[in-house]
Amino acid sequence: MRHDDTWSIVLERLRDARDAAIDAAIDAARDVGLPERGSAFRALVETCSLNKKPDQVLAAIHYLRDVESVTDSPPRVVNQLFSDAGIEPPGNLSLYLNRLKERGLLMVPLEYGDKNRYSILTSAGKAHLDKQSTS
The missing domain is CATH 1.20.5 (Single alpha-helices involved in coiled-coils or other helix-helix interfaces)
Structure with missing residues (x-):
């Protein structure tokens, strides 16, 4: 300069x-x-034997929050993670997220209203992933 x-x-x-x-x-x-983003997520899903799509969606939210420190993940971000990993993206992500919230595995912090893009895992959600990965 x-x-x-x-x-x-x-x-x-x-x-x-x-x-x-x-x-x-x-x-x-x-x-x-x-590892690249996709291969790291794929390795996580395969290593933990997460074969069901709801478990994979829960794992994707956890991966984005804890590994990549992403707090705002609209559907395109989650779907891109699946695509990067070579895993079929969930068809109706909103439906999966709502069902995971109903089961108490996900929650949206109060400051974000009811916007699924800010979902985080509850302690029950983390315990569920731990249980799935050991069974």
Whole structure:
């Protein structure tokens, strides 16, 4: 950066440097064999023998919240995780989420009203996944 650069030029250079750093970090992660998003989720589902779609949806919400720290996950985000993993996405995600809430495995924090995209696992939901993975 030079003293006579305009604000826009400086911002552009900072964006370019940031993008280059992100690309380098992604390349480095691939080089050392860190799992990609889809393969990590698929390995989790397979290792824990989660064959039923409701269990997979519950696992996807848990994965997004705890592994990726995603708090807002509209249906396209959940479906993309399934697609990235090579697992058939749930047909009617809202139906699955509502049934999981009815069973007490998911809840939506009060500050988000009744928006399923902010669902989190209850302690019963976590216990259910633990039980499913050991049976």
